[in-house]
Amino acid sequence: MFNRVEVFVRSICRLTNEEQLAEALDSLTAELGLRYFALTHHVDVRRSGDAIRIHNYPAGWAEWFDDQRLGSTDPVHRASNLTSVGFAWSELERMLPLTAEDRRVLDTARREGIGDGFTVPAHVPGEAHGSCSFACAAGEPLREDHLPLLQLAGAFAFEAARRMRRLRLAPPPVMLTDRQRECVIWAARGKSDWEIAQILAISRETVIEHLKQARDRYGVGRRTLLAVHALFDGTIGFLDVLRR
Amino acid sequence: MIIVQSGPGEMHSGRALRTMFEDRKSVFVDLLGWDVPVLDGRFEIDEFDDGHATYVIVADGSGDHLASARLLPTTRRHILGSLFPQLCADRPPTGPDIVEITRFCLSRRHNSKERRNARNQLVAALACHALDRGIRIYSGVAELAWLQQILAFGWDCRPLGPPARFDCGFLGALAIHITPQTPALLAANGIGEPADQPVLSAQAA
Numbered sequence: 001m002f003n004r005v006e007v008f009v010r011s012i013c014r015l016t017n018e019e020q021l022a023e024a025l026d027s028l029t030a031e032l033g034l035r036y037f038a039l040t041h042h043v044d045v046r047r048s049g050d051a052i053r054i055h056n057y058p059a060g061w062a063e064w065f066d067d068q069r070l071g072s073t074d075p076v077h078r079a080s081n082l083t084s085v086g087f088a089w090s091e092l093e094r095m096l097p098l099t100a101e102d103r104r105v106l107d108t109a110r111r112e113g114i115g116d117g118f119t120v121p122a123h124v125p126g127e128a129h130g131s132c133s134f135a136c137a138a139g140e141p142l143r144e145d146h147l148p149l150l151q152l153a154g155a156f157a158f159e160a161a162r163r164m165r166r167l168r169l170a171p172p173p174v175m176l177t178d179r180q181r182e183c184v185i186w187a188a189r190g191k192s193d194w195e196i197a198q199i200l201a202i203s204r205e206t207v208i209e210h211l212k213q214a215r216d217r218y219g220v221g222r223r224t225l226l227a228v229h230a231l232f233d234g235t236i237g238f239l240d241v242l243r244r
Numbered sequence: 245m246i247i248v249q250s251g252p253g254e255m256h257s258g259r260a261l262r263t264m265f266e267d268r269k270s271v272f273v274d275l276l277g278w279d280v281p282v283l284d285g286r287f288e289i290d291e292f293d294d295g296h297a298t299y300v301i302v303a304d305g306s307g308d309h310l311a312s313a314r315l316l317p318t319t320r321r322h323i324l325g326s327l328f329p330q331l332c333a334d335r336p337p338t339g340p341d342i343v344e345i346t347r348f349c350l351s352r353r354h355n356s357k358e359r360r361n362a363r364n365q366l367v368a369a370l371a372c373h374a375l376d377r378g379i380r381i382y383s384g385v386a387e388l389a390w391l392q393q394i395l396a397f398g399w400d401c402r403p404l405g406p407p408a409r410f411d412c413g414f415l416g417a418l419a420i421h422i423t424p425q426t427p428a429l430l431a432a433n434g435i436g437e438p439a440d441q442p443v444l445s446a447q448a449a
Contacts, residue, residue: 084389237356
């Protein structure tokens with residue numbers, strides 16, 4: 001079966017749009033004895049026009065999923081943000097505490113005919129988290145020996161989708177100056193404007209100005225959100241904030 | 245031993261090597277918990293760090309290591325061929341124009357932005373080095389946790405076999421095909437832009 005995945009990887013290098021990639025994923029999925037695939041960014045797709053999402057889930061499922069705004073709260077997506085290698089959905093319970101709402105989502109998926117699945121997380125620093133999932137029809141078994149192959153297929157498929165999306169648009173990265181960035185790190189560590197001024201040996205007014213400009217660049221109004229955005233796109237790292 | 249060094253610190257190869265072996269200990273032993281030999285309690289140096297290894301090192305102005313990779317010829321004993329051949333569906337690729345990337349290492353002494361810059365310089369330097377030396381394929385064993393990032397550099401990667409779990413992690417074997425188009429593929433992902441285009445020099449030590 002590795003040969004089939006190898007052929008898949010080679011073929012998707014040459015594809016130029018998501019429809020072709022969806023076709024390639026659909027036939028790979030079927031040949032590996034699975035029914036569904038879903039390759040997506042973990043965001044509310046209706047509100048993020050440039051997000052990636054291709055899938056062959058039952059027609060009503062994607063609409064329901066979006067109506068519930070599940071892009072960022074779906075338990076599979078949340079679990080995927082916690083790990084960097086693939087996991088079977090049967091492991092969800094062990095990975096994170098499931099709420100009543102989570103169980104409702106999983107039950108609904110099953111009623112729609114989506115059975116056991118395997119999700120490959122796709123984390124690229126500075127970009128929205130994403131994943132590529134594969135699932136059986138409800139009632140059919142997930143083959144353990146195919147999981148390493150699904151891991152490969154998912155990772156390469158996500159990169160192909162990323163490349164296609166980049167061809168569509170080249171989003172200008174948010175750039176902070178070094179000084180703005182330092183201020184954001186200290187603000188993320190809970191320091192006040194006055195404290196940051198003391199640490200960096202600059203005036204409080206200058207700190208306020210740096211943070212204001214940084215907020216403007218991200219288009220956010222509060223320093224908490226500024227810190228979250230800067231962490232999210234990799235402008236600052238968790239270690240910058242947590243070290244010492 | 246060949247050191248291909250990049251960045252302003254290229255006159256200090258001894259220092260770059262020493263700090264590289266220290267950083268390798270910090271990353272692979274202290275952080276990742278690999279069971280590999282440590283010399284003098286400070287340096288991570290193993291049997292493959294011999295006269296046949298080539299090091300591509302990005303160093304700062306004082307010659308301190310920022311990022312590096314160790315390249316091993318596949319015509320001799322190397323990691324994929326000798327330790328993990330089972331990761332390849334066919335025989336592990338070998339040949340004078342196939343070189344294995346090992347010990348891809350970013351110093352932990354720097355913040356995330358500096359680390360990302362150093363990483364990008366290293367990837368660009370690896371592509372330049374391959375084109376300079378007629379290397380057609382880089383092979384390597386990668387922890388799958390890093391696979392998405394390796395692919396996201398934009399170069400042409402292929403899996404060599406199904407990944408498998410080992411005590412040291414979930415590993416897979418990759419081949420990275422280097423062609424004259426590689427620098428442009430990397431540049432589309434912001435790697436090797438003119439501002440951080442490394443100046444390369446090679447020397448035998």
